[in-house]
Amino acid sequence: ADKKPKLYILDYGAGNVRSLANSIKKLGFEFEWIKDDSDFDKAEKLIFPGVGSFGQATDSLRTSGLIHPLLRYIHSGKPYFGICIGMQVLFASSIESPNSAGLNVVPYPITSFNVEDNYAGGKGKKSVPHMGWNKSWKAWNVQGEEDKDKLALEEDYYFVHTFAARLPEEAASSSSANANAPETIGDWAYTLARYGSETFVSSIKKGNVYATQFHPEKSGPAGLDLLRRWLEAPVESLSSSPTASRTWQPVNPTTSTSRATGGNGLTNRIVACLDVRSNDHGDLVVTKGDQYDVREKAPVGGDGDGAVRNLGKPVELARKYYLNGADEICFLNITSFRSSALLDQPMLDVVRAAAETVFVPLTVGGGIKDTVDPDGTPHTALEVAGAYFRSGADKVSIGSEAVLAVEELLKREKEGIEPVLTGKTGIETISQGYGRQAVVVSIDPKRVYVNTSDPNWKETFPVAHLPSLVIGSEAISQTAPEEKDKAWWYQCTISGGRAVRDIDVVQLAKGVERLGAGELLLNSVDRDGSGKGFDLDLINIVKGAVDIPVVSSSGAGRASDFTEVFEKTGTEAALAAGIFHRGEVGIDQVKECLKGEGLAVRQSKV
Numbered sequence: 273a274d275k276k277p278k279l280y281i282l283d284y285g286a287g288n289v290r291s292l293a294n295s296i297k298k299l300g301f302e303f304e305w306i307k308d309d310s311d312f313d314k315a316e317k318l319i320f321p322g323v324g325s326f327g328q329a330t331d332s333l334r335t336s337g338l339i340h341p342l343l344r345y346i347h348s349g350k351p352y353f354g355i356c357i358g359m360q361v362l363f364a365s366s367i368e369s370p371n372s373a374g375l376n377v378v379p380y381p382i383t384s385f386n387v388e389d390n391y392a393g394g395k396g397k398k399s400v401p402h403m404g405w406n407k408s409w410k411a412w413n414v415q416g417e418e419d420k421d422k423l424a425l426e427e428d429y430y431f432v433h434t435f436a437a438r439l440p441e442e443a444a445s446s447s448s449a450n451a452n453a454p455e456t457i458g459d460w461a462y463t464l465a466r467y468g469s470e471t472f473v474s475s476i477k478k479g480n481v482y483a484t485q486f487h488p489e490k491s492g493p494a495g496l497d498l499l500r501r502w503l504e505a506p507v508e509s510l511s512s513s514p515t516a517s518r519t520w521q522p523v524n525p526t527t528s529t530s531r532a533t534g535g536n537g538l539t540n541r542i543v544a545c546l547d548v549r550s551n552d553h554g555d556l557v558v559t560k561g562d563q564y565d566v567r568e569k570a571p572v573g574g575d576g577d578g579a580v581r582n583l584g585k586p587v588e589l590a591r592k593y594y595l596n597g598a599d600e601i602c603f604l605n606i607t608s609f610r611s612s613a614l615l616d617q618p619m620l621d622v623v624r625a626a627a628e629t630v631f632v633p634l635t636v637g638g639g640i641k642d643t644v645d646p647d648g649t650p651h652t653a654l655e656v657a658g659a660y661f662r663s664g665a666d667k668v669s670i671g672s673e674a675v676l677a678v679e680e681l682l683k684r685e686k687e688g689i690e691p692v693l694t695g696k697t698g699i700e701t702i703s704q705g706y707g708r709q710a711v712v713v714s715i716d717p718k719r720v721y722v723n724t725s726d727p728n729w730k731e732t733f734p735v736a737h738l739p740s741l742v743i744g745s746e747a748i749s750q751t752a753p754e755e756k757d758k759a760w761w762y763q764c765t766i767s768g769g770r771a772v773r774d775i776d777v778v779q780l781a782k783g784v785e786r787l788g789a790g791e792l793l794l795n796s797v798d799r800d801g802s803g804k805g806f807d808l809d810l811i812n813i814v815k816g817a818v819d820i821p822v823v824s825s826s827g828a829g830r831a832s833d834f835t836e837v838f839e840k841t842g843t844e845a846a847l848a849a850g851i852f853h854r855g856e857v858g859i860d861q862v863k864e865c866l867k868g869e870g871l872a873v874r875q876s877k878v
């Protein structure tokens with residue numbers, strides 16, 4: 273009698289749909305994948321978790337012949353749930369792919385964010401993609417709608433997108449690409465979110481069609497709760513046409529609970545990082561180094577002398593940090609540069625198992641590059657990344673290969689070799705295939721001090737590295753007196769900090785942004801494991817050089833280090849490892865500390 277409606281998921285193979293599958297299973301529901309036309313007739317509920325680009329999604333619907341059955345399904349009145357691109361394809365068009373028409377179910381265009389945005393309390397610029405946790409609030413809704421019918425609540429949900437259905441509200445202060453857009457979206461009900469001074473649709477609903485710009489399957493308990501409400505709702509209640517007898521009520525976003533504190537709307541993200549490698553017994557363990565040295569420094573001859581530090585099991589720790597409120601989990605396979613067989617099965621298993629219990633974004637790094645299996649089979653970086661996405665990773669992080677790719681780019685540019693961008697590097701192919709937001713570049717810079725007692729040092733310092741030069745000042749001497757009167761630049765390293773290259777952190781950051789990276793994970797070999805706090809000079813230099821989000825890493829020793837890094841740099845996220853693993857500071861304590869300083873954080877109800 274309590275037969276659940278037959279649920280289908282439409283997947284066209286372009287990204288991480290495993291997370292959605294995992295969350296549906298976790299909520300106790302079953303589903304099938306849409307395989308052909310006839311499945312649309314069998315489906316009683318349908319979820320479309322679109323990924324990649326607007327054009328890729330709409331074009332693949334057309335070439336696969338699924339577009340007509342999909343439209344037929346939508347117009348049949350059966351419940352549809354679109355996620356991210358699965359929402360955007362419902363719209364008329366997107367500036368992202370001007371030659372690909374949308375489904376035009378929602379007669380409204382998708383446009384882009386304005387990076388130069390002087391929003392209140394902002395630092396003049398905002399990063400794109402819009403990546404992280406942002407709050408949805410009700411904007412237009414059905415009068416008298418029951419509370420239980422509301423799908424997106426005023427909670428923080430996880431967003432990751434470059435284009436958006438922007439509305440003119442608050443757009444006056446920015447040079448609005450949307451100046452001529454209508455004030456409302458016909459008779460659709462929708463919620464809005466704010467990014468800087470711009471307002472965009474975070475979820476939309478009419479009759480049987482519901483869609484979110486954010487990812488409920490990556491939005492922790494709040495997202496799972498939303499999915500559950502949709503999955504549990506009887507088909508009839510999701511299919512009713514709301515327009516006939518109800519009237520629409522505008523709700524003024526400024527009087528609604530938009531985020532009270534200033535800033536761009538996003539919460540300050542806290543990332544827990546797990547450096548993973550095999551110990552001397554061949555088990556994958558979470559380890560943690562000091563300046564990248566992960567071996568014990570036990571008394572000579574003592575037990576365990578020189579062993580790989582073991583701080584726990586990867587999957588268990590990931591789960592624990594998720595429950596403690598981590599906004600994101602990052603796995604770094606720190607020795608993969610040595611042996612790099614594609615099917616690093618133990619690491620894929622770790623990701624697969626973690627994705628079953630962790631419902632916030634997962635990043636996986638280490639060994640994402642062109643590689644050859646022991647039997648001689650070659651694999652491209654794109655294939656390696658694909659294996660991780662299919663296992664449940666949302667982003668892959670590229671380290672050493674990114675340095676080599678930018679060196680090649682700079683060389684081609686210098687020598688006038690066309691094209692400068694070959695389209696062949698891992699960063700390019702993965703960002704083409706899975707979207708920029710799925711490609712993180714992990715940077716391992718090291719300070720190189722210059723001899724300031726040499727009166728000519730400024731004249732002889734290499735011009736190319738000037739943008740990464742820091743000269744110790746009075747300000748620096750307050751926090752780190754030993755650094756006063758010193759000067760240094762930030763040199764990039766590869767192979768886990770073991771080899772230095774003649775390229776600095778600004779060259780690298782700008783280079784990978786050009787190649788298509790969507791985010792930077794900025795480590796510091798000097799600060800790693802030191803507990804001295806984040807390297808604010810380094811972070812400010814890199815933040816100033818790029819428009820993509822930066823995750824600041826290395827050196828956290830106290831909860832107040834996080835407050836400092838968010839207040840003194842424009843970083844979008846802060847990552848730590850050692851203090852969390854050793855239980856010195858909990859993620860909840862970090863968030864309390866940030867909240868105490870008026871900094872926005874995601875509240876997790878786990």
Ligand code: 1PR
Nearest residue numbers: 545564606638639671672714768800801826827848849850
């Ligand atoms: O080069 O693409 O195979 O990627 C290798 C990845 O592994 C890179 O992201 C590189 O940063 C990382 N890695 C390599 N060797 C080490 C090592 O420690 N020996 N770990 C290593 C880097 C840096 C952190 C760390 C923070 C926070 N670990 O992400 O978690 O510094 O630590 P803290 O809070 O304890 O200070 P490729």
